[in-house]
Amino acid sequence: MAPKKHSGFMMFVTEWRNRNAEGRRMTIPQAVAHCGGIWEKMTTQQRGPYNSGAKNADVLDRAKRERLNCHGQGIAQVDQAQQETAEGVMHMKRTTERIIREAKKAHDLENAKFVFAAFNFFTKALTSDVYVPAEFAACEYSLKEGIRSIYSTMIDPGQIIFGQSSDAQHHSATTHSLPLPPNALGERNMAKLHRNIVDYLKKCQGDKPLIVFTPVDDIPMVKSCFRYLACEDEDDTEIGRQKIEVFDILYLMFILKKEVMDVADLHDENVTQYVTDSFFNREFFEFTPQIACQYHEENDRSKYCTQSMVTRWAYTFSDLMCGDLAITVQPGKHIPPKTNPNYRVIHSDASSLAQESSFDSFYSLPGSRVKKENQSQDSTNFSISSSRASIASSSYVPTDHTAFTADLNEAEAFPSLGRRNPSGRRPPANNAPTQRERNGAWDLPTNSRPIKKFTDSDFSITGAVKKNKK
Incomplete structure (x- = not known):
């Protein structure tokens, strides 16, 4: 609903009631009826101050009204709440x-x-x-x-x-x-x-x-x-x-x-x-x-x-940070009761370097744990399970598992699909035709058994009966 605008005439009525004792004893409808005749006899110059006051009042009311967002909330209040939230987070x-x-x-x-x-x-x-x-x-x-x-x-x-x-x-x-x-x-x-x-x-x-x-x-x-x-x-x-x-x-x-x-x-x-x-x-x-x-x-x-x-x-x-500070965890305080920790804290003396130590997280997978043999080397890899990445044994020797090697530029090493080489036979040089190609036949495999000739009686019912009786 649009706000009601101020009227110059009502501004005049309000002023007249405030100045005259007779007007203060009247109700608003009585004062309006009495001032109506006076307002009609007034000139434009006399009405000017009252009309200007009405416009100024409209401007002031428009400035006082708070703007709302699409949810009907005051924009100033929403901005203030957001600012307070940001200050609280900071x-x-x-x-x-x-x-x-x-x-x-x-x-x-x-x-x-x-x-x-x-x-x-x-x-x-x-x-x-x-x-x-x-x-x-x-x-x-x-x-x-x-x-x-x-x-x-x-x-x-x-x-x-x-x-x-x-x-x-x-x-x-x-x-x-x-x-x-x-x-x-x-x-x-x-x-x-x-x-x-x-x-x-x-x-x-x-x-x-x-x-x-x-x-x-x-x-x-x-x-x-x-x-x-x-x-x-x-x-x-x-x-x-x-x-x-x-x-x-x-x-x-x-x-x-x-x-x-x-x-x-x-x-x-x-x-x-x-x-x-x-x-x-x-x-x-x-x-x-x-x-x-x-x-x-x-x-x-x-x-x-x-x-x-x-x-x-x-x-x-505890699971995330106790291992980093080499803190010995206690069941019931750092880990659940009746639970053994999955790592041991070892002092950095000469005898302890030869021992094995695992700094894996409590819920790390057993297969992912790697033994640490040299504690003097620093590890900077961070894992989500709060474990320290360790270095494997240095006795590892790489093994070549290559199954096939060939030169991609040599056409003889990769024959075409229809020209596959027979076992133990090298292809002719310079793409020369084979003996069978010269005779008009391709180098295709032969049948393992001869083809039998069939007659019409083999496919008839009487012929099939005679064949079964035999």
């Missing part, structure tokens, strides 16, 4: 790089601590970015010690968004399989749960800003779940006001891998974020038993358990 990358750089500068990269966090939710609001949390888990991790501690809890929000019970039931049945409110399991006091989570993060990170890492696709959901818990926490203490930042775990893996390879003197320009993202998304430990909570282990939903998620992320980090 802040996340710079902070992650600063954390890794400070740990590397202190020569303590293997002991740098990171917190991985994951949420499960019941449902999401249709018109807003609000998620109702159902489960939470976080783990403290470092390359040297692996998984240092795990915090896991289920959440009972008491109720879900009105009108979305069917969506919540479908989402639960296809993912985490947690019962819906009011039969939900876990903590019901959201304020208490928020304070417990903040306390755990402060114990892991000390006085530093509270930062958790999660996959980039889950960042909006994790932020919304933290806001959901914080809204219920009305405590005005420092813990209640503590802000939790959520960063990308994939970018952390990429930057940490680059710095680890630099520390280990394994420079490789082929290590890109696309490579590390592919390694993370492979989910090598997806079906590992005994790493989920008891509920999901009993219901065969370990894949969707938040405790299993953060544990698998820690195992993936």
Whole structure:
């Protein structure tokens, strides 16, 4: 609908009502009827200021109106949201790089601590970015010690968004399989749960800003779940006001891998974020038993358990980088429990050089492992399975497996299809005709048996009967 334009006459009516006490006591229709006669008696010059004021008001209203895009959203708001998102991504990358750089500068990269966090939710609001949390888990991790501690809890929000019970039931049945409110399991006091989570993060990170890492696709959901818990926490203490930042775990893996390879003197320009993202998304430990909570282990939903998620992320980090720093992995902390590592860390003394050592990834194919006999040679080849490429034995002697050699320029070595040479016989020089060609016959193979002559009686019924009787 087009906006209503201002009128010079209405500008005059408004001014007359403001100046006269009699006009202020009138209603707008009464004032319009009274000013109509006055407006008709006014000259063009007298009407000019009011008409100009109406045009100016139209221009101001047009400037105030916000332009909309094809989705009905304000262009200025969309641009502002995009700018804030870009600034948030830049802040996340710079902070992650600063954390890794400070740990590397202190020569303590293997002991740098990171917190991985994951949420499960019941449902999401249709018109807003609000998620109702159902489960939470976080783990403290470092390359040297692996998984240092795990915090896991289920959440009972008491109720879900009105009108979305069917969506919540479908989402639960296809993912985490947690019962819906009011039969939900876990903590019901959201304020208490928020304070417990903040306390755990402060114990892991000390006085530093509270930062958790999660996959980039889950960042909006994790932020919304933290806001959901914080809204219920009305405590005005420092813990209640503590802000939790959520960063990308994939970018952390990429930057940490680059710095680890630099520390280990394994420079490789082929290590890109696309490579590390592919390694993370492979989910090598997806079906590992005994790493989920008891509920999901009993219901065969370990894949969707938040405790299993953060544990698998820690195992993936260890599988990618512990071999580069020669860190001895421990079952249950770096790799799944009751699992033997596929490589041994050997000290660089004279006696150990003669031993065999494999630095293959935990889930590398056995047939692809190559024994390393000389550790003094540096390897710069990076494999997606985080293994170091080794050099094979130097006693290898190449063998010539040539089955046929010939000169392509010699026509005698490649006879034509209809002029194939007989066995043990060389073709005549200068393309001279053979004896059979001179007699008018080609050098074709003869029949192995003579041709029998048939008569008409051989193809008749009586003849066939007589032949059978014989």
